[in-house]
Amino acid sequence: MWEEGGHFGASARRVREGGDPYVIVIPPPNVTSVLHMGHGLNNTIQDVLIRWRRMQGRVTLWVPGTDHAGIATQNVVEKRLAAEGKTRHDLGRDAFIERVWQHVHDTGGRILNQLKAIGCSCDWSRTRFTLDEGLSRAVREIFVRLHEDDLVYRGEYIINWCPRCLTALSNEEAEGAEVQGSLWHIRYPLASGHAEAAASARAAGADAVAELSGGRWHITVSTTRPETMLGDTGVAVHPADPRYGALVGATVELPLTGRTIPIVADEHVSAEFGTGMVKVTPAHDPNDFEIASRTGLDLLNVMTERAVMNENAPEAFRGLAREDAREAVVAALTAEGLLAGRDDHDHGVPGCYRCDTVVEPRLSEQWFVRMEPLARRALQASRDGTITFVPDRWTRVYEHWMENIRDWCISRQLWWGHRIPVWYCGDCGAVMACREDPEACGECGSASLEQDPDVLDTWFSSWLWPFSVFGWPERTRDLEAFYPGHTLSTAPEILFFWVARMIMSGYHAMGAEPFRRVYLHGTVR
Ligand SMILES: [Zn+2]
Ligand SMILES: [Zn+2]
Structure with missing residues (x-):
C-alpha cells in the first residue's frame, strides 16, 4: 500500500x-x-x-x-x-x-x-x-x-593467486592464517674467488658465513618455503650491515640449479632478522619482487598457474606440485650436505577467501588504478571535516x-x-580502451582485434x-x-x-x- x-x-x-x-x-x-x-x-x-x-x-x-x-x-x-x-x-x-x-x-x-x-x-x-x-x-x-x-595502467606485478580458482585475489581476499610450519636453513656455496671477502665477513661477526669442509665458503639463508629457492635470483643484505659489506657484489652458486646469483644490497632487508641475509625470489614473493624492482635482479617464474614446477625449474623438479617440490628440494639439499637445519616456526600463510587453498604469489599482467592521485582529495575531506566517521x-x-x-x-x-573494455590489435599490437566496441584498430585499421578476457x-x-x-x-x-x-x-x-x-x-x-x-x-x- x-x-x-x-x-x-x-x-x-x-x-x-x-x-x-x-x-x-x-x-x-x-x-x-x-x-x-x-x-x-x-x-x-x-x-x-x-x-x-x-x-x-x-x-x-x-x-x-x-x-x-x-x-x-x-x-x-x-x-x-x-x-x-x-x-x-x-x-x-x-x-x-x-x-x-x-x-x-x-x-x-x-x-x-x-x-x-x-x-x-x-x-x-x-x-x-x-x-x-x-x-x-x-x-x-x-x-x-x-x-x-x-590513472589506469597495465603492468607486470606480483599478485595473490589462487592456483585452484585460477584467479587473482586482492590482499583482503588473501588473508593469512597462522600455521605451525618450519624454517629451513640452507647453505649456498660462494663462487670461487671470494674466500678473502668471506673470511673478512666472518671476522666482522657474520655467523651466516662459514667454511665448508674442503675449504669452500658458504652463506646460510633461511626460508619457510624451500621449493622457492629454485627461483632465487639473488641474495640481499642491508647496505649498512657492517658484517656483509665485503660480500656485496660477490656471487653464490645456487644449489641444485647450476646457476650463480649475485649478493646485492637493499634498504628493505632487516639486518636484525635471521642472519640478515635473505634469499630473493622475485617471482614468488611480494617483498622479494619489490627488492628486485629496486636492485634490478631478474624475475624467474618457476611455477605454472596451478603451482606446479615449470620448465624454468631444474629437470628433476619439473612437473612436481609445490608441496612435493618442497620435499624433493629438502631431500636433495640434505643429500648434498647443504641443509644446515630446520626449526619449528609459526607463521602466517595466506589462503584463498573462497576455497582456502594456499595462495601462491604470481607474476602476471594486470590492470591497476593509480590510487595516490585519487587519494589526496579524499584524505583532505576527512582532515578538514567535510566527511566524518x-x-x-x-x-x-x-x-x-x-x-x-x-x-x-x-x-x-x-x-x-x-x-575490461580494452582491445589488443593482433597486427600492430595497439592497446585500446574503448567506449564502444571497436570494428577496427585505431592505429593500423586491422580487424584482428581481441578483447581482454x-x-x-x-x-x-x-x-x-x-x-x-x-x-x-x-x-x-x-x-x-x-x-x-x-x-x-x-x-x-x-x-x-x-x-x-x-x-x-x-x-x-x-x-x-x-x-x-x-x-x-x-x-x-
Ligand atoms: Zn581459491
Ligand atoms: Zn593495429
Missing part, C-alpha cells in the same frame, strides 16, 4: 522547487544473498534515518539495489555446475554468463523482497543493479577516462590507509562481471554507486538534485573496499564528496 501510494518516492522536481533533499544510497547486497541479521541491522538504521528526515518534511530518497558480486556469484553457479559434473569451461564463456544471468533472474529479487517485507522505505521504483545497462556504461566510461588520464575512531584508520595507499589491482580472471573487480562498479544510480555519466536531473548524498551506513570491514573508494571516485568524477557522514556499525556475527 505504501509502495502503491508512492510515499517512498522522491522526485528531482520537488528538489528543484525548493525541497531540501536527504539522500541515502543503500549498500547494495549481493544479488545472490538472503537476508541475514547484518542486513537487518544495517537497513533498519537507514530506515530510521530516512523516516526521521521524511517526517521533518525533507525530500527523502533512499535508493535500493543489488550488487552482481563477481566471484561470489560466479562461485554459486560453478558449484551448481559441479553438481552436474561440469565446469564453466564445458559451457564456454557466453553460455556460462547466460547461465549466471538466469540464476540472477530466478533468485535475484529475493533479497529485495525481504527488505520490502521488513518495511524498508526505499524508493523501489529506482532499484538498480551494478551490472544493469546504465551502470555498465558508467563503469566503462570511468575506465576509459582513467586510462586517458594515465561515526564512531570517530575510524577516522584514524581511514586516514592511515589513505596515507599509505597502494595501487589497486582491478582485473579478475573471472567471466561474470564487467569485461578479464573482468573488473566487483568494487570497480560499486565504487561509482552514489552517482551511477542517478544516471552518470549523463548530467541528469536526478544527479543534480540528489548528489551529493548525505549519509552512508555500513559495516567497518568494507571501509577500504568500498567506502574509501567511493569517496575517491566521487571527487574524481563528480568533483564532490558522495556523502558527508559515515555510520560504521557493529558487525553481527
Whole structure:
C-alpha cells in the first residue's frame, strides 16, 4: 500500500522547487544473498534515518539495489555446475554468463523482497543493479577516462593467486592464517674467488658465513618455503650491515640449479632478522619482487598457474606440485650436505577467501588504478571535516590507509562481471580502451582485434554507486538534485573496499564528496 501510494518516492522536481533533499544510497547486497541479521541491522538504521528526515518534511530518497558480486556469484553457479559434473569451461564463456544471468533472474529479487517485507522505505521504483545497462556504461566510461588520464595502467606485478580458482585475489581476499610450519636453513656455496671477502665477513661477526669442509665458503639463508629457492635470483643484505659489506657484489652458486646469483644490497632487508641475509625470489614473493624492482635482479617464474614446477625449474623438479617440490628440494639439499637445519616456526600463510587453498604469489599482467592521485582529495575531506566517521575512531584508520595507499589491482580472471573494455590489435599490437566496441584498430585499421578476457573487480562498479544510480555519466536531473548524498551506513570491514573508494571516485568524477557522514556499525556475527 505504501509502495502503491508512492510515499517512498522522491522526485528531482520537488528538489528543484525548493525541497531540501536527504539522500541515502543503500549498500547494495549481493544479488545472490538472503537476508541475514547484518542486513537487518544495517537497513533498519537507514530506515530510521530516512523516516526521521521524511517526517521533518525533507525530500527523502533512499535508493535500493543489488550488487552482481563477481566471484561470489560466479562461485554459486560453478558449484551448481559441479553438481552436474561440469565446469564453466564445458559451457564456454557466453553460455556460462547466460547461465549466471538466469540464476540472477530466478533468485535475484529475493533479497529485495525481504527488505520490502521488513518495511524498508526505499524508493523501489529506482532499484538498480551494478551490472544493469546504465551502470555498465558508467563503469566503462570511468575506465576509459582513467586510462586517458594515465590513472589506469597495465603492468607486470606480483599478485595473490589462487592456483585452484585460477584467479587473482586482492590482499583482503588473501588473508593469512597462522600455521605451525618450519624454517629451513640452507647453505649456498660462494663462487670461487671470494674466500678473502668471506673470511673478512666472518671476522666482522657474520655467523651466516662459514667454511665448508674442503675449504669452500658458504652463506646460510633461511626460508619457510624451500621449493622457492629454485627461483632465487639473488641474495640481499642491508647496505649498512657492517658484517656483509665485503660480500656485496660477490656471487653464490645456487644449489641444485647450476646457476650463480649475485649478493646485492637493499634498504628493505632487516639486518636484525635471521642472519640478515635473505634469499630473493622475485617471482614468488611480494617483498622479494619489490627488492628486485629496486636492485634490478631478474624475475624467474618457476611455477605454472596451478603451482606446479615449470620448465624454468631444474629437470628433476619439473612437473612436481609445490608441496612435493618442497620435499624433493629438502631431500636433495640434505643429500648434498647443504641443509644446515630446520626449526619449528609459526607463521602466517595466506589462503584463498573462497576455497582456502594456499595462495601462491604470481607474476602476471594486470590492470591497476593509480590510487595516490585519487587519494589526496579524499584524505583532505576527512582532515578538514567535510566527511566524518561515526564512531570517530575510524577516522584514524581511514586516514592511515589513505596515507599509505597502494595501487589497486582491478582485473579478475573471472567471466561474470564487467569485461575490461580494452582491445589488443593482433597486427600492430595497439592497446585500446574503448567506449564502444571497436570494428577496427585505431592505429593500423586491422580487424584482428581481441578483447581482454578479464573482468573488473566487483568494487570497480560499486565504487561509482552514489552517482551511477542517478544516471552518470549523463548530467541528469536526478544527479543534480540528489548528489551529493548525505549519509552512508555500513559495516567497518568494507571501509577500504568500498567506502574509501567511493569517496575517491566521487571527487574524481563528480568533483564532490558522495556523502558527508559515515555510520560504521557493529558487525553481527
Ligand atoms: Zn581459491
Ligand atoms: Zn593495429
